[in-house]
Amino acid sequence: MIKVAVWGTGMMGQGLLGYILDRPKDIDLVGVIDRHPEKHGRTVGETIGCDCDIQVTADFASVLAKKPDVVCILTASNLSEIADQVEASVKAGANVIGIAETLAYPQASDAEWTARFDALAKQHGVSILGTGINPGFVLDALPIAMSSICLRIDRIEATRVNDLAPFGPTVMESQGVGTTVEQFEAGVADGSIVGHIGFHESIGLIASALGWEIDEIVETRAPIVTTVERQTASAHVMPGEVCGCRHTANGYSKGELKIELIHPQQIRPELEGVETGDYINIIGDPNVSLANRPEIPGGKGTYASVGNYIPLIGAAKPGIVTVADMPLPRFWSPTK
Amino acid sequence: MIKVAVWGTGMMGQGLLGYILDRPKDIDLVGVIDRHPEKHGRTVGETIGCDCDIQVTADFASVLAKKPDVVCILTASNLSEIADQVEASVKAGANVIGIAETLAYPQASDAEWTARFDALAKQHGVSILGTGINPGFVLDALPIAMSSICLRIDRIEATRVNDLAPFGPTVMESQGVGTTVEQFEAGVADGSIVGHIGFHESIGLIASALGWEIDEIVETRAPIVTTVERQTASAHVMPGEVCGCRHTANGYSKGELKIELIHPQQIRPELEGVETGDYINIIGDPNVSLANRPEIPGGKGTYASVGNYIPLIGAAKPGIVTVADMPLPRFWSPTK
Secondary structure, eight states: OEEEEEEOOSHHHHHHHHHHHTOTTTEEEEEEEOOOGGGTTOBHHHHHTSSOOOBEESOHHHHHTTOOSEEEEOSOSSHHHHHHHHHHHHHTTOEEEEOOGGGGSGGGTOHHHHHHHHHHHHHHTOEEEEOOSTTTTTTTHHHHHHHTTOSEEEEEEEEEEEEOTTOOHHHHHHHTTTOOHHHHHHHHHHTSOOOOSOHHHHHHHHHHHHTOOOOEEEEEEEEEEOSSOEEOSSOEEOTTSEEEEEEEEEEEETTEEEEEEEEEEESOGGGGTOOOEEEEEEEEESOEEEEESSOOOHHHHHHHHHHHHHHHHTTSOSEEEOTTTSBOOOOOOOOO | OEEEEEEOOSHHHHHHHHHHHTOTTTEEEEEEEOOOGGGTTOBHHHHHTSSOOOBEESOHHHHHTTOOSEEEEOSOSSHHHHHHHHHHHHHTTOEEEEOOGGGGSGGGTOHHHHHHHHHHHHHHTOEEEEOOSTTTTTTTHHHHHHHTTOSEEEEEEEEEEEEOTTOOHHHHHHHTTTOOHHHHHHHHHHTSOOOOSOHHHHHHHHHHHHTOOOOEEEEEEEEEEOSSOEEOSSOEEOTTSEEEEEEEEEEEETTEEEEEEEEEEESOGGGGTOOOEEEEEEEEESOEEEEESSOOOHHHHHHHHHHHHHHHHTTSOSEEEOTTTSBOOOOOOOOO
């Protein structure tokens, strides 16, 4: 039995709790932490609709006192936001698996944070891993694995075409859905329209795994303008308006394009015949041309990835580790 | 610099030598061994057409005396055939990477051999790894990696559709190319038509990685009968004759089909509109539907895989290891 605590009970945390409760003979769920008062006093069973009477609590110290082997942190995107959670977990002697996009390759956004937490984890003999679908799999781990059958690589191109329809108003705003082209351009300029978070991490993961030095990353964010009416539960877009953001990032080494990541995100792409999917092209010897259709679902894939690393993290080397340091990832079959 | 010796200078060995000589700042090629007298006295340069004056030799002891870090063994398919080579390398303190299909998961064909060499490698503090395209990647490592984003898996189906056209008469015979249907059936019955080697290894790799117990493997070998004339350098098949072998292996757990591997191999499939490729379907939550077209070339992919594990094998745990124990595989970029 692996003792696990879950920190964060949003959509991703709830999904991971379902995964964990499907493995009662493998995982001992020692506690569930959430800082939002409205979540407290409810049981996990009430939160996700199942038969579990563990209370959701803000009292993380009492949960960490139960000495979990692994704390899964599914709370926020930035290193500064999760620092206290990671620090408390590591000091309690727990390994950490988190879905913060920046944690997939923390060197990309904050070398100082990375060095500090790497040292802290080593001091306590535990590992810190960031994972998820993107970053963590589609635009980094998968192209890295496919690169292993190449004799020579000139360039890696990875594309993820997905549908934003399941998401709520926050995501719609951050992607510029429902804006005019002018509003979109203004939103990109003032930072309110951000597109995807994780390109620098994916490029860093690929480059470090392959031994490439990427000295420049150029991003573009372009509006995807619909020619047809598109509607979801949280957005309604008319022809001529913006239905999503085509965000790209190119990684260069001494002026040569080595990594090209393309991530157009929009609502209901099928209305204009756009097929969703994950695509990897390696230009080299041999070429690789891989398509996964439809795309791996971002939500399920992310919390599955966290859960499936739980049995592997205990054997990882202490410190900050990435999906490229870990063994080949794999599904963890529940003991029956 | 990693000191590497290459054992075997057939097509695969020659390909790996090219890979190695492309990395002069990373790999020190300490020697090249081949047991065939007609290969001796020739230099590597004469053998593969490049600028390298290392002599191919049968005197493996003199090569192993140079204390290679890694010996790459590309000689034969069966554990009994490579045993002496592995033993000599391990006793010389070298890690071993081999392409013998059976070495990808030696437990599948010979538990006793596996235990003996695992103990020997541990005694000498080195690792033994089997890899290649198939087994080693397409029908095992890749589906294992894709499984990592699943919450639940009912069944894994992996298919490799390839073209036998580049191969010579030995492969044509072992696949039954050019036979009548009656001759094909007789060849399967008497063991002269074998189809693919590696299904038991791929099923063993997947099952052990995912924690499944496979208690029965059922194989089928069916003739692929052409309706059009098909010709290659080493085969000529008329309509109604056999142009290849559709070999499948189903792995069951308590009567339930869990792993289905499908590997139709034929000459010039495009003449009847058959597209070559590698296909992975995971039936579960979520489903995965991945296609890599055209297929990863078996030859290049195999020696690239061997080469790309060279910088990783030194940090592996001692004993027999598999691609599922190793870190995420990746291309090894040559130092410029």
